[in-house]
Amino acid sequence: MKIVDVCAFYTPSGGGVRTYVDRKLVAVAERGHEMVVVAPGEHDGEERRGPHARIRWVRSPRFPLDRSYRYFADRQELHRVLDEEDADLVEVSSPWRSASMVADWRETRQARARLSLIAHADPLSAYAYRWFEGIASTQAVDRAFDWYWRHLRRLDSRFDLVVSASDSLTTRLREGGLRKVTTDPMGVEPGQFSPTLRDPAARAEMLAVCGLPEDALLLIGVGRHAPEKRWPMVAQAATLAGARAPVGLVIVGGGSRQRPVIDAIDGNPHVRLLEPTTDRAGLARMMASADALIHGCEAETFCFVAAEAIASGLPLIVPDRGGAADLARKNDGVMYRAGDAPDAAEAILSVARARSASRIARPAGLPKRARPVRTMDDHFNALLALYAGEGDAGKDAACR
Secondary structure (H helix, E strand, O other), rough: OOOEEEOOOOOOOOOOOHHHHHHHHHHHHHHEEEEEEEEEEOOOOEEEEEOEEEEEEEEEEOOEEEEOOHHHOOHHHHHHHHHOHHHHHHHEOOHHHHHHHHHHHHHHHHHOEEEEEEEEOOOHHHHHHHHHOOOOOHHHHHHHHHHHHHHHHHHHHHOOEEOOHHHHHHHHHHHOOOOOOEEOOEEEOOOOHHHOOHHHHHHHHHHHOOOOOOOOOOEEOOOOOOHHHHHHHHHHHHHHHHHHOOOEEEEEOOOOOOHHHHHHOOOOEEEEOOOOOOHHHHHHHHHHHHOEOOOOOOOOOOOHHHHHHHHHOOEEEEEEHHHHHHHHHOOEEEEEEEEHHHHHHHHHHHHHHHHHHHHHHHOHHHHHHHOOOOOOHHHHHHHHHHHHHOOOOOOOOOOO
């Protein structure tokens, strides 16, 4: 089978989507299929990732709301590329213009390919709910943005299936009137994250950067500095919790929206920003060496970093909506009201208390327990089975 993924969100500097797509290029090809990712880029070109895997870049303009991304602007050029590739199945991982362009291509060209819409994004959660929080309920925002739900229902009618990454998103899509949604949770890179990577020296070094002793609670946050990630709120929560218990926070990530995060830190020496890293092994060691992961974004459709933290043996401190919350519910995580810094601070303190109790109950230095976790390979096996017509890809599946 030849699969083409029209992936508007793929960028070399990306986070979860880039990690997912890079693994997909390997995993699908290893299973005997041909995998092509069509992505918007600075120039036209191709990048081979093996004998049966490649990225095909289509020259595209920058996305005005986030210039780290580009978007497909030339309908005819995208149609020409799809004609040349002549895939058995075309995936689209954006619900916006590229999805309509691909559906138009199949209808106007009478192409043989089946179409799959991959729900990588939840724009209402990422933008509209946040813009109007404190002013209107999510239900009121949904009513105001009914044009978006009508758009999704049209895509649902034009695609053969819609693949969601989490139970909560599947529920929302079905409640919005989509009929072809199935759940196939994503997962972590196999063999990459583990509690066995915990390094007391690395933990002591991170705490020293935060100006704290080794008996303090060490939180780690990972992600780019985008508004929907809510790092200023997370920094405020760590500061509020730190007034009542020794709490250090390191945030690994970067981006053009760093100034609001720095302003929120407001000189707190116990909250530190670390540069983004492409060293996945080093990140895995840092994560295993922390005491908990804290995350601020309720708009995640799956939340790779939360799954990686689970695989590293960390408890989660996450908002009560979105993909991170789904993972927390199934892995004894702690949730707080989305966007609420004081409530997040209380969640941090509850983890600090639990950590103190566990240190009394077991010998110091005892490794954190490994938790069974769904891998990306599990996800791709289920996805390919779905494409082969062998059933519901992810019914009742989860990271657990």
